[in-house]
Amino acid sequence: MSKEEFEFQKFRKSGTILPFIIAALCILTIVFLLRKCNSPNEFWNGSYPNYSKITPIFPDKPNVLKPIDTTKIIIPDDPLKRPILSNLLNVYVQDTTNLKLFSKAVINTYIDDSISVTYFADAYKRVQFEVPPNRQKQLKTQIKEDFQLVKFVCYESIISNNQSKSDPGFSNLEYDWFYRQIGLYRAWNQTMGDPSIKIAVIDDSFDPNHEELVNQIEKPWNVFEYSDKVRVYNSKSVHGTHVAGTAVGEINNGFGISGVAPRSKLIPIQIADGNGMMTTSSILDGIFYALKNKANVINLSLGIDLSKAFGSLTEEQQEVYANEIYLDEAAMWNEVYEIAAKEGTIIVQAAGNSAVLSSLDPMKRSKATIVVGATDRNEKTAEFSNYGEGVDIYAPGVNIYSSVPNQQFKQMDGTSMASPIISGCVALIMSVDKNLTIADIKRLMNETGKTFNGRDNLIQIDQLLLKIKAL
Structure with missing residues (x-):
């Protein structure tokens, strides 16, 4: 031996x-x-x-x-x-x-x-x-x-990637309503982002040649192909392109609309295989690739469909399950998120679209990320959005207009759309003050947000930036 x-x-x-x-x-x-x-x-x-x-x-x-x-x-x-x-x-x-x-x-x-x-x-x-x-x-x-x-x-x-249920854009009230609702135009008087601030979008696929993204991209990566060739495998894979455009789409290019942080940069990380499937391992590889390449913000518009398993249960019953199931996996995700926080990277993730407590998903239980719920045009919780104490902040997630493959644009619904709005807002925040921790950012979001339902807060990025400036 x-x-x-x-x-x-x-x-x-x-x-x-x-x-x-x-x-x-x-x-x-x-x-x-x-x-x-x-x-x-x-x-x-x-x-x-x-x-x-x-x-x-x-x-x-x-x-x-x-x-x-x-x-x-x-x-x-x-x-x-x-x-x-x-x-x-x-x-x-x-x-x-x-x-x-x-x-x-x-x-x-x-x-x-x-x-x-x-x-x-x-x-x-x-x-x-x-x-x-x-x-x-x-x-x-x-x-x-x-x-x-x-x-x-x-x-x-x-x-899953929480698929949706269902510059000319700035002149259409149906397309830019959410910019106005969160105070984005006023926030842009202070900053539109900074090229040194990089948002890693970890998603199914990307159209790297889209006019909104082509000049924004740095260090792309395809996990399953183990190469820097990100692509769209089929006509159904539109999610990542839409999410990326919402966060960081280019401005003043005479085309479409723009992202929330148009002066920041995009690291697109493709984690789906040719059939559009993503796994625990591909997500983790995406996160660590983003950390290795010094992403400041990571967007995860991903999650589990919980509606069939828990949609008929009361909130009290859901809370019991959230405290009892998948504890090992929740601890694993928390450890990964804490590694990111120590690196100074802010992870933002969609709460999910099952209209149940977000904490049922073991990916969403950690305090080391920003979990985002979705609101509608009436500043109410979107009917599909997960909710509860595990949701840190809300952003618009209904009829969000952004890029899809082949130089097209589309309105889509989902917390997947709300999450990149917050990722873009975090990039704006970090463009003003890079030293804020995730705890600082969550506190400022809630102190300056617009309260609804008596407990939840809708992001108001203009007020948040003003408060940073006054500190």
Whole structure:
């Protein structure tokens, strides 16, 4: 037994190493005898075997996701009824863990399950295992129990982008109503953003040649293709282009309308495969790419459809579920968001379109992000918007006019549209004062927002910037 084989046993929580020592001595004795008697041995070549060749551990390249196998998509027996891939588990370990040794330990501990590694990210200590579908649920529990270095074990979930339900633009009251409602025109007297402030939009796909985006883009990335070629795979993939245009579309180009922060820059990060599917892993890869490339703001117009699972429950019943389900996954997302906050990056995310409490979604429970609900033209909560104490601020999300592929524009609904409005506002805020923390920004949003429903606040960016200036 090699030294590397021996060391990985230290990852186990319990058990003795004595049987392994005895086995190693037996193997060495046999090898010695074979050499002495010159017996033929096809495995012997004068050196100890290369363990990595006997048990392949990692794919050739890190951070490269395999295409989504749609035949493995199932709806698990749990409250969220969220689609997952039945053959994958994502395991997150302590920062000091040697991923290769840990992976070998897992593979050899459950040797009968023929586990393999499909993906790994050493920079943030995450490894994805392919497991037998009939053992996925048990292994999810066992791996965390058997290895003390494991922090979280989560499914590979299929995430939606909250698809909508359904410069000439500035002269149309139907198109620019939300600019006026949040005080954006007055805010632009102070700033339209700054090229040093970069908004990373993590979404399904982008039209990089759209007139609203072509001059705004820096450092694009396509997660599944592992390249800088962002694109639109089919005519239905309009979401990312619309979101990006709402946040940072170009101004004074004689075309369409503009984003909330038109002088800032865009990092488009495409996280959907050719079928428009996004996963937990592709989102995480997008976030860490944005952090690596010094994004100041990250927009996540993504989430889970919660209406079927929870739409008929009372708020009290929903609160019980929010406090009991997917705690491991919520803790994982919170840790990622806190990493971003320490880097000085503000994450803004859509609350969701299921008309339920936003905190039912484990992605939305952290205090280290800004969760955005949607309002309508009457400054009321949009009928589809998620709500509750987990929503930090509201922004218009009905009939939002912005770019879609092929030099087109469209009005769309959703908290997906409200979120980039807030991302643009955060870029304006950071253009005035880059030192504000996420806690500072959330406090200022609520102190200067327009209160409705007696508890919620609609962003008023002009008043917020004035308050910063007065500080």
